[in-house]
Amino acid sequence: MKRLGLLLCFPLSVMAAPNEPAGLVQSLDSIIAARFKPELPGVAALVVKDGRPILRKAYGMANVELGVPVRPEHVFRIGSTTKLFTAAAVMLLVDEGKLALDAPVTRYLPDAPRHWDKVTIEHLLAHTSGIPNLSMDSGYWRTTARLDHTLEELVAPVRGRALEYAPGTRFTYNNTGYNLLAMVIEKVSGRAYFDFLDQRIIKPLGLAHTREGTDKQLIPGLVTGYRSGPAPAWLLASNNLHAAGGLVSTVDDLAAFMLALQAGRLVPPEGVRRMNASVVLPNGEATGYGLGSWVRMVNGKHLVGHGGYIFNFYSQLEMDVDSGIIAVTLHNGDRFGGDNEVLSKQLISEVQAWY
Template sequence: MKMPRPHFGAVLFAVGSLLAGGAEPVPPTADAAGRAPQIDDVLTRAFPADAPGAAVLVVSRGEVLLRKGYGTANLELGVPVRPEHVFRIGSITKQFTAVAILQLAEAGKLSLEDDVTKYVPEVETHGEKVTLAHLLTHTSGIPSFTDEPAWRAAPREDMSLARELSFIKGKPRKFAPGTGWQYCNTGYRLLGEVIEKVSGQSYAAYVEEKIFRPAGMTHSSYDDPRRMIAGRIPGYSPGPEGRTLNAEFVSMTQPHAAGALLSNVDDLWRWEQALANGKLVRTDLLARAYTEARLADGRRAGYGFGWSVGSIAGRAAVAHGGGIQGFSTYVLRVPDAGLFVAVLCNSNHPKLAPGAAATRIANLVLGRRPDVGVAVPEEVLARIAGVYSIPPNDRFELAVQEGRLVAIRAGGSPVSLAAVSAEEFVVPANDMTYRILARDPEGRVVRVAFQRPFSQEYFADRFAGPLEDPAKPAVVVAAATLASYAGEYELAPNFILTVRQVGDSLTAQGTGQGATNLIAESTTRFRVKQVKAEIEFKTDETGRVTGLVLFQNGQEMPGRRKN
């Protein structure tokens, strides 16, 4: 599903704020087709011929720039990936679930403001009204059953909704509905139940009749390992000592409406065309799916109905990733530029990173942001400069250097910001945005918002103290204990945190990012040097390390150990 736990999932870009970064977009070109050789070169290097690979489709304004397979579809038979091959798409499934709900709303069979208990009375909502819209936008506060160790221990079990809800029975809510955002597979599993009860059909039958057939998606279906499915290829997972293993079996009753569908790149393009043409749902309803939710305090959630909402090269974009045993996937669309990119991988190895590949492709096609470079007087920038605090304990600094505004994280290097206006600044390489929200009577900025694309927004208030607290005495951790923490931890589909022992210390490296040092606060808890974040390692009753929790920006993001 998706993040923070993530078998079956989308991509948790908030996790990526451990380190800022990204490739600088190339200058624009009058002929997007001229980028095809560059795209092919990027993908050839990303997916070696003798390893699991990817099917990729890139379409610009109706023109296919690239449709190609990379790497190997079946390692045991030596069959290469072809673009028509069928993959598990993981949490990209959520787009189809969201549109199914919108179809039923358009037909007058339900309202997006209906309380989920109208359809699933047994779900615990702690006396609060949790609407279908809350479920669609991951703002319900309901815990995700995929975060629970007991669920992770039973991938082969056929599960009913009641069984999945049992994993979170008695668990406290994450937040009051509408006040926070946290990716939740339980929410989309509940939406699947709503679809079945309202339509009188199974989820599989509904999406086949109401979505796949009208859209001409002849290679898409609900996955069933027992059926013969033309073009379906096996998935692979990383094993110990760099080996590749056949993916672990998972009962497809578990992901259900959160991540159980199969498709290929051609069908996903047909899906986008059917939506754009109004064939499946009214365009005004679809516009809501592409609009990021607003939380009670006004923050942007970075997520609509089944789509992450953000920007690439300054242009509005929608996207979603998927991660499930043996597969990792990503689809993005930049509507105004007519750009569509699908990258489907037959491995969930963190180094494949289909989201990073798709974003790199989009940057190659789109070129530089067209809206940056506004001149802002230095005296205006000076009223922005200062240290800002994000509850509970994160900080960053905005400073003026050589006439430009820069952002600085604790222990990090300055990152130059480009002005969109005197009230909005961006990191051109990755579209991270800083917006001015409030000023004091003297005109000095006292509150800003910052947001990484496809991630929720955070508010930060001016802080009177320093960027970094005085250093604490070092905690010495035994080498054997450090060695036990080394490994790969899955915080989100397509986002792995790799912990390595380097001498008498640890480093952590997120997918597609550089390594950062970890500073011991205790024998189990470590501080991330470059940002205000902490990692705590978790063990079972035998003392075996089973996972970690990343604490950042007031969130707790669990990561399951993969090796």
């Protein structure tokens, strides 16, 4: 990991391509090119081994109407891959003694409902809180998600509802839980959520193109999203995504973030280990999710990371922490190239086979 930290001194976007085996580069290129048609919404892809880029390339269109191809440096909405940043922010505050993973959320949000007094910070990170998920409400994506809401307004509708299960006993993916974490971050840090990310993660790592995915300002380099057809992406109010899915980024920034995280440059190694370890329920079942990170085994190797899907962008950031391999894919459509998680597995498996 020490080597990875040193290589981060040089932005991935300007590093010279290493002298990798030509056959490996060609194979990776073929895997991606077979999925994405040049005239349709495309993908920016970056594959890294030990901090060195093996493949950095784009495929398809950033804007179909104007015939603008995707470039590797283009900016994409990353959806739920944002959750990995939120989790890192929480773990920073844990390391500083400002948060405790086993503390109830009511300690930090005194106005939270009393029936949440057994819901801990760790439960929110691990999607095991039992708090209802607002984004699963009928009609949410057709109506609510299209209107501007504050963080409080995104949480308020579930305050009076009963818990769906005893905290810690089940896994249910939950966007509301991550927006609650944003409220906790703001309360204990005294900074707005996106400001905290900017000051503690984004600027220190030099992530020049990672920011709040606002729809109130122009975002230089942002590609256009598409749903099936292709047709224009569904309109959403970006502030509804917030800590659960509100960032935009690039393949270079995401790889640099993952390298820094896994090298212990953001969160101490013990915290990183907790993030990377699948939570085990009382019945002995592993959820396949740690603290802000999906966890899976591929070819006997430990893979961690996060994917995101939000109308109509699809992202995947994943690292084989045993082999030092990272795959990042950012797509501006509704799976025109298939499932990014499957693609990530293919790319990582291909590199594994060469080393």
